[in-house]
Every structure is written in structure tokens, then in C-alpha cells.
Amino acid sequence: MTETQDGPIVFPKSDALVSANNALPNISKIAVIGSGPCGAAITKALLAEKKFTKIDVFERRPTLGGLWNYTPLKTQIDPTSPVPSVDPNRVIEKVKVSSEEFYESPVYKFLDANVPKTLMAYNDNPFPADDALFPTHEQILKYIVGYSKDIEDYVQFNTSVTELVPDGEGWALTSQSSITGEVKTGKYDAVCIAVGNYDQPFIPEVEGLRDWNTKYPGSVIHAKSYDEPDQFKESRNILVVGNSASGADIAFQLASYLNRTIYKSVRSENTLPAGKSDLIKDVPDLDHFDAENKTVYFKDGSSIDKVDSVIFCTGYLKSIPFLKSPHLITDGQKIHDLFRHLIYIKNPTLAVIGLPRFVLPTRISESQGCWLARVWAGEISLPSLKDMQKANAETEGDERTHHDLKYPKDIEYANNLNAESRAATGDRGYQAVEWDTEQCKVRASIKPLKEAYIKYLSETHKRAKTIEELEKAGYFKFPETF
Numbered sequence: 001m002t003e004t005q006d007g008p009i010v011f012p013k014s015d016a017l018v019s020a021n022n023a024l025p026n027i028s029k030i031a032v033i034g035s036g037p038c039g040a041a042i043t044k045a046l047l048a049e050k051k052f053t054k055i056d057v058f059e060r061r062p063t064l065g066g067l068w069n070y071t072p073l074k075t076q077i078d079p080t081s082p083v084p085s086v087d088p089n090r091v092i093e094k095v096k097v098s099s100e101e102f103y104e105s106p107v108y109k110f111l112d113a114n115v116p117k118t119l120m121a122y123n124d125n126p127f128p129a130d131d132a133l134f135p136t137h138e139q140i141l142k143y144i145v146g147y148s149k150d151i152e153d154y155v156q157f158n159t160s161v162t163e164l165v166p167d168g169e170g171w172a173l174t175s176q177s178s179i180t181g182e183v184k185t186g187k188y189d190a191v192c193i194a195v196g197n198y199d200q201p202f203i204p205e206v207e208g209l210r211d212w213n214t215k216y217p218g219s220v221i222h223a224k225s226y227d228e229p230d231q232f233k234e235s236r237n238i239l240v241v242g243n244s245a246s247g248a249d250i251a252f253q254l255a256s257y258l259n260r261t262i263y264k265s266v267r268s269e270n271t272l273p274a275g276k277s278d279l280i281k282d283v284p285d286l287d288h289f290d291a292e293n294k295t296v297y298f299k300d301g302s303s304i305d306k307v308d309s310v311i312f313c314t315g316y317l318k319s320i321p322f323l324k325s326p327h328l329i330t331d332g333q334k335i336h337d338l339f340r341h342l343i344y345i346k347n348p349t350l351a352v353i354g355l356p357r358f359v360l361p362t363r364i365s366e367s368q369g370c371w372l373a374r375v376w377a378g379e380i381s382l383p384s385l386k387d388m389q390k391a392n393a394e395t396e397g398d399e400r401t402h403h404d405l406k407y408p409k410d411i412e413y414a415n416n417l418n419a420e421s422r423a424a425t426g427d428r429g430y431q432a433v434e435w436d437t438e439q440c441k442v443r444a445s446i447k448p449l450k451e452a453y454i455k456y457l458s459e460t461h462k463r464a465k466t467i468e469e470l471e472k473a474g475y476f477k478f479p480e481t482f
Contacts, residue, residue, distance in 0.1 A: 006082070024348060027189040027376045029055045031173050033164075033322075035059040035155045036066020038354035038365035039194035040148040041122065045369035047151070048430035049377045056186070057155040058175055061103055064148040064155070067198050068108040068141040080104055081222040083213040084218075085203040088317040088332030092199055094178065101178075106198045109228040110253055111137045114245055114273055114450060116467070118360050119442060122147055123433045132463035133470070134453050161322045164191060171349070190349040190376050193320060194365075195268030197354065198224070200319035200332065203312045208289030212310075215291045223313040226250055229257035234366075235308035239296060241265045241286060247313030249331060254281035256458075263304055271406075273450030275458070333399040339388040340417070341395075341403055342368050342376040343375065348382055356405040356413070360443075366432040367414040370421040379424040407443055411435045442467070445478055452476035 032043050035057050046055050054261060061069055074080075076097045082090075094101045113120060117127035120135070125147050131139045156175070163174040167187060174185045201222035203209075213220045223246040232238050232254060239447045243266040252275035255262045267285045284298040295305040317332030326346065328335045335352055337345045344350040351372055354365045374380045382388065395402060405413055418432050431438040435443070442449070449467065452475040456464050460473075470476040 023384070024376065024378065025169060025189070026378075027349065029170075029188045029190075030055050030376065031171070031188040031191045032057045032194055033161050033173075033191065034066065034194035034196060035064055035151065036194065036196055037144050037150065037362050038196065038369075039066070039192075040064070040364065041262045041365040042145070042192050042194060042353050042369035043151040043154060045366075045373040045430040046153075046376075047482065049373050051377045055154050057151060058159050058161050058173075059155050059157050060160040060178070062157050064145045064152065065141045066144070067105050067196055068104055068107060068144055068216075070109075070136060070137055070141070071102050071105045072109065072202065073100060073102065074104050074225060075227045077104075079201060079221040079225045081201040083203055083220045084205045084209055085201045086205060086317075086332070088200055088319045088329050089321045090200065090319075091249075091321045092319075104224060106224045107137045107411065108226050108250075109137055113140060113251075115360055115446060116442060116449065118467075119360055119434075119439060119446075122362055122366055123431055130465065134450060134463075136310065140266070165325060166321045166347070174391060182402055191351070192372065193350075193352045194354060195320065197357075198316050199405070200317040201312075201394065202315050202332065204314060206286050206289060208291060212289040212291040215287070216308075219308060220310045220312070223247070223250060223311060226311055229254050232309050233258060233363040237261075237263065237304055237307045238309045238311070239263045239283075239304060239307050239365075240311045240313055242313030242315070243267065243270045243282075244313065244315070245270075245272045248272065250311060251280050252277055252454075256296060256319075271447065273447045273454075275451070275454040281394070284305055286449070287380060291344075303324060318355070326350075331399065334402040337389075337392065339382070339392055340413075341405075342372060343382070345385065345388045345392060349373065349479065355403045356410065357403055358406045359410040359413075363433055364410065364414060366430075367417040367421075367423055370430050370432045374421055374424045380420055411440060411443065436480070441478060448479075 030046060030052055032039050039057060043057055046052055063069060077095050080095060095104055116133050117131055117135050121127055127135060158178045159175050160407045161173060161175050165172050170183055170187050170189045171191045172187055176183045201224045203222055238254060240247050240262060243264060248270050251262050251264045256278040261281055262279060263281050263283050265286055275368055284300045287297045287299050289296055294307060295303050296307050297303045318329055318335050319332060320329060335355060338352060339345050341355045342351055353368050354361055356364055415435055418434055452470050453464055456470055456473060456475045464470050
């Protein structure tokens with residue numbers, strides 16, 4: 001038993017077990033929390049090991065596909081995020097419209113991928129040739145569900161995990177059915193958390209924001225509650241806060257469909273692909289909100305009055321509300337004490353998959369899943385506790401950027417995991433995609449490639465299906481460095 005700031009944490013036998021011989025106790029029964037793109041990948045890797053007697057997957061939604069289950073009815077409910085929204089431990093509940101209940105998805109009506117389908121695909125599972133080069137959310141859902149069919153019999157749908165606690169040499173997991181209300185507790189040797197990163201909206205504290213939201217209820221939303229430009233057709237001035245993927249895309253959609261000026265508050269340069277419009281006016285970082293005059297002020301002293309709608313595209317908080325101890329999350333910006341952004345250092349029978357940002361989630365989860373499955377199967381030995389702590393401490397970045405793996409770090413990370421996985425078992429078990437020169441060439445060119453795709457779609461009203469189509473039409477050319 002190990003004492004931490006959160007109290008005692010039970011570790012199988014002792015921390016010295018990992019430190020001394022790098023071995024884990026026998027792991028037979030495993031729980032996976034979440035059956036989205038990351039949960040499906042780790043589950044397939046675990047099944048391929050053929051060494052575990054029980055694998056249970058818990059999924060709160062009624063179907064496979066995770067967040068890609070688009071929920072258009074969210075436009076018929078009041079915004080679900082508190083304003084501001086800074087609590088990573090808030091439990092996300094179902095919302096209800098008439099007789100339908102569902103978990104709100106961050107997917108919006110005209111969302112498509114920011115990554116070409118050739119790089120989104122799992123190993124030996126290509127997207128259909130007729131799908132768009134940057135697939136629509138409908139195409140992505142169909143693809144993810146098809147890939148996940150092999151795990152369907154292992155999934156307990158409509159079942160939320162309400163509590164996960166260390167128990168003896170394993171974990172006690174309590175779940176509840178949203179259909180029957182039945183509560184169950186089961187014991188597992190290891191648990192992988194695959195709940196994703198797009199559930200708990202982050203809306204920062206800004207001076208005057210609370211008063212503004214109180215005086216003009218519904219005027220402030222998070223990108224998670226955005227669906228389509230028609231939601232804002234009656235608004236005079238619209239302010240989008242944030243300049244990353246969703247902020248840039250939502251501002252472009254609003255400007256294109258509403259055909260009027262959209263203000264976008266920018267703190268830093270966007271390195272991700274985005275459509276361009278002369279109707280998007282960049283303004284500085286927020287300073288404060290003046291509810292009395294319905295005016296928003298910025299850091300340089302400039303302002304916009306008569307602001308009717310504010311859309312915060314400020315990302316999401318890391319959130320595992322059912323895990324109280326060990327206490328892995330403080331302010332929601334990072335998950336603490338993870339070796340390789342994946343496995344809990346003080347008790348490697350707990351893992352969190354799919355954490356890194358600026359990566360391709362399907363590819364990363366596949367590589368992580370293969371490696372984790374082999375660790376839990378006893379085929380890969382972990383470094384000592386001291387060495388894992390040292391490696392985690394040396395990870396670059398502050399709290400907010402700790403899990404960032406911008407290209408080419410994402411490639412290096414995945415291929416290192418892949419190499420260790422293959423060294424452990426050769427061709428046996430699940431195999432992740434190995435990044436080769438051609439794929440790296442595309443990976444390095446995603447921003448100009450997606451922007452060429454957007455321009456091609458805007459001018460021809462056709463969705464390109466291949467890179468070659470864009471090249472032949474004169475919209476895209478690979479940099480000569482490749």
C-alpha cells in the first residue's frame with residue numbers, strides 16, 4: 001500500500017514489484033470504459049492477445065461510435081454548459097427533448113474531418129473509396145461502427161460507470177443501467193479509461209461573463225452546443241472566442257452561410273487547417289464583458305457593442321468524474337502521473353487511452369492499445385517506478401500543453417510504441433499502422449491539403465475523394481521538400 005496526498009492507494013503486492021523486476025501480477029479480467037474510436041481500438045487489441053478471461057466494455061450510449069453519434073435535437077434545448085465552465089468533476093447528464101433522451105454530442109451539422117481518410121483509417125481497414133477525402137461526420141460514424149462490430153458482444157450499452165475505486169489487488173467498478181436503473185459492482189484486475197476528450201466543455205472565467213449570462217440567458221454557448229448557422233440568423237453581432245480547429249471552422253461556417261461579418265477573438269495563431277473568408281474579422285483576446293451596455297472589450301482596448309451571441313470554442317477539460325482516488329485531475333488541463341500519456345505510474349493496472357492532442361486519435365489509440373495489451377499480457381516489461389516518474393517529469397509543456405504531441409512528435413511516439421509491441425510478439429496479436437515516408441508526407445501537409453479541399457468544395461460544389469483529384473484540378477501541390 002502506498003500513501004499519496006489522496007490517501008492510501010492499493011498497488012498489487014508493492015511498488016517494489018514494478019521497481020524490482022518490472023513485472024505486473026497476473027491480469028485476467030479487464031474493464032474498458034467507453035466504446036468510441038479509442039475504446040474500440042484497445043478492446044480489439046486486448047481480444048487479439050487471447051490471454052484474458054474477461055473483457056467488459058461499458059458504454060453509456062445505446063450504440064457504437066462514441067461522440068460521432070450526432071445529436072441534432074440539441075438545438076431544441078437550452079445550453080447545457082454552465083457559464084463559466086471550469087469544473088472537471090461535473091457529471092454530464094443526459095438531456096431530454098420530448099420523449100427522447102441522449103448524451104449531447106459535440107458533432108455539428110456540417111462538420112467533416114480535419115484529417116484525410118487515408119490517415120484516419122485503422123490498420124487494414126480503409127475507408128470506402130467513394131467517401132470524401134475529408135469524410136463527413138456521417139461517413140465517419142459509419143466507418144467507426146463498422147470497425148467496432150467485432151467488439152459489440154462485449155459491450156454493455158446504456159450503462160454509465162458511476163464509481164471506480166482501488167479494491168485489494170484490483171479495481172471495484174460500479175455501473176448503472178439507464179434503462180432499468182439497476183446498479184452493479186464488479187471486480188477487475190485492470191481498467192482502461194477510454195471516455196474521450198470532448199465531453200466536459202471549458203469556458204474560462206472572464207470579468208463580467210457571469211453577469212452577462214445572467215442578463216442575457218442563452219446568449220453564451222460552448223462549441224459543444226453549436227449545430228448550424230441558422231441558430232444565429234437573428235443575431236446582430238456574433239463573437240466566436242477561440243482560434244483552433246472548432247473556432248476557425250465555426251467562424252468560417254457562420255460567415256459563409258450568413259454572409260456577414262463574424263468576429264473571432266484570437267489569442268494565438270492557428271496551426272490547424274481552416275477555411276478563409278474576408279467576412280471573418282479577427283479581434284484580440286478578451287478583456288471583459290459589459291452587460292449593461294452589451295459590449296465586449298478586448299485586451300487592446302477595442303470593443304464590439306450589440307453582441308447578441310458569444311460562442312466559446314475554447315476546448316474541453318480532462319474529466320473522469322467517477323474516479324475519486326487516485327486523484328489524477330486537478331484543474332482539468334492534464335491527467336497527472338501517467339507514463340507515456342497512458343499508464344498510471346503508481347499502479348499500472350490503470351490506464352487512460354487517447355489523451356494526446358494534435359494527433360490522429362484512431363492511429364494513436366491503435367498504437368497505444370497494442371502496447372498496453374502487451375504490457376497487461378506480461379509481454380512488455382515496464383521501467384522501474386523511479387524511471388517512469390523521471391520520464392513523466394521530463395515531458396515537455398505546462399499543464400495545458402503537457403499532452404500535446406504536435407507533428408512529428410506524434411509519429412515518433414506511435415512508432416516507438418509500435419516497435420516495442422512488435423519486438424514483444426512479432427506478427428502475433430493486433431498490429432497498428434506503421435508510419436512510412438508517404439504517410440508522413442501527407443501528415444506534414446494536412447493544413448494546406450484541407451484548405452485546398454475547402455476551396456475546391458466552395459468553388460466546384462464537389463467533395464474531392466482523393467489527393468490526386470485536388471492535384472489534377474490545380475488546387476494542391478506537395479511541398480518540394482518531400
